[in-house]
Amino acid sequence: MRSLSRRKLITTGLATTAGVSGLAAAAKIAERHGLIPPDCGGIYGPGETLTYASQRLLTRHSLAREFQRNQISRAPFANGKPPVDPTFKRFEAGGFADWRLAVDGLVARPGSFSLADLRSYPASRQITQLTCEEGWGFIAEWIGVPLHHVLKLAGILPHANYVVYFSAPDRWSDSVDMADALHPQTLLTYGMNGGDLPVPHGGPLRLRVPRQLGYKSLKWVNRLTVTDSLDKFWEGGSYSWYAGI
Numbered sequence: 001m002r003s004l005s006r007r008k009l010i011t012t013g014l015a016t017t018a019g020v021s022g023l024a025a026a027a028k029i030a031e032r033h034g035l036i037p038p039d040c041g042g043i044y045g046p047g048e049t050l051t052y053a054s055q056r057l058l059t060r061h062s063l064a065r066e067f068q069r070n071q072i073s074r075a076p077f078a079n080g081k082p083p084v085d086p087t088f089k090r091f092e093a094g095g096f097a098d099w100r101l102a103v104d105g106l107v108a109r110p111g112s113f114s115l116a117d118l119r120s121y122p123a124s125r126q127i128t129q130l131t132c133e134e135g136w137g138f139i140a141e142w143i144g145v146p147l148h149h150v151l152k153l154a155g156i157l158p159h160a161n162y163v164v165y166f167s168a169p170d171r172w173s174d175s176v177d178m179a180d181a182l183h184p185q186t187l188l189t190y191g192m193n194g195g196d197l198p199v200p201h202g203g204p205l206r207l208r209v210p211r212q213l214g215y216k217s218l219k220w221v222n223r224l225t226v227t228d229s230l231d232k233f234w235e236g237g238s239y240s241w242y243a244g245i
C-alpha cells in the first residue's frame with residue numbers, strides 16, 4: 001500500500017509537472033527517483049525520460065497480452081537476411097551443437113550455457129505478438145527458458161541495473177533494465193510454433209521481450225552482460241532505448 005501510494009504520487013507528479021512546466025522539469029523528478037533511461041540527453045531526452053519513468057512506475061509488473069492458439073499468424077514475416085558470418089555458418093552446419101550463451105559482468109558465476117543446458121531447464125511458452133516499429137507484426141508461440149532463470153543460475157550481484165545482450169553474427173546488441181530482465185514473460189527462446197526457432201527468426205537463440213517493440217527481441221543471441229551502467233554499451237541512434245508497448 002505504502003509503495004503503491006508513493007508510486008502514484010511520483011507518477012502524478014511527473015504527469016502534472018510535464019503538463020504545467022514542461023518535460024525538463026518532469027525529468028528532474030524522474031532523476032531523483034532513479035528512473036532515467038540512457039537516452040535522456042538531446043532534444044528527445046526529456047520525452048524519453050517521461051515515457052520510461054511513468055511506464056516503470058505504472059506497469060513494472062504488467063503482462064504483455066497473450067493470445068489463443070488459433071490466433072497464431074499463418075505466415076510470420078522474417079525481417080532482414082539471416083547472418084552470412086562464417087563462424088555462424090559453421091555453427092549452423094553443426095546443428096548449433098557448439099552454440100553457447102556466455103554470461104558475464106556483475107554475476108557471481110560467469111560462464112556459458114549450451115542449447116542442451118538451456119533446454120534442460122523448465123520451459124516456458126507464450127503466444128504473443130511481435131510488433132515492428134514500422135507497423136507490421138505477427139503472433140507466434142515462443143518456447144524457451146525465462147531469462148530470470150539463467151540470471152539466477154549465474155547469480156546476479158546486488159548492484160546490477162541492466163542486462164545487455166549481444167548477437168555476434170550480425171553485431172547487434174541491446175539492453176533492458178532489471179524490471180524487464182526479471183519479468184516472467186522475458187524468455188531466451190529456442191522454439192517457435194512447435195519446432196526449433198528458425199534461423200531467419202533468430203535461431204538458435206533469441207531473447208523475446210514481449211513488453212517492448214520488435215527490435216528489442218534480439219535474434220542470434222550469444223552473450224549476456226550484467227551491468228550497473230549503460231555508459232559503455234548504449235551508443236544512441238535513431239531508436240528509443242525504452243520501447244514499451
Ligand SMILES: Nc1nc2c(c(=O)[nH]1)N[C@H]1C(S)=C(S)[C@@H](COP(=O)(O)O)O[C@H]1N2
Nearest residue numbers: 077078079132167172201214215217218219
Ligand atoms: N540480431 C538482430 N536482431 C533483430 C534484428 C536484427 O536485424 N538483428 N531486427 C529487429 C527488428 S527491427 C525486428 S522488427 C524483429 C523482427 O523479427 P522477425 O525477423 O522474427 O520478424 O527482430 C529484431 N531483432
Ligand SMILES: [Mo]
Nearest residue numbers: 132133214215
Ligand atoms: Mo523492427
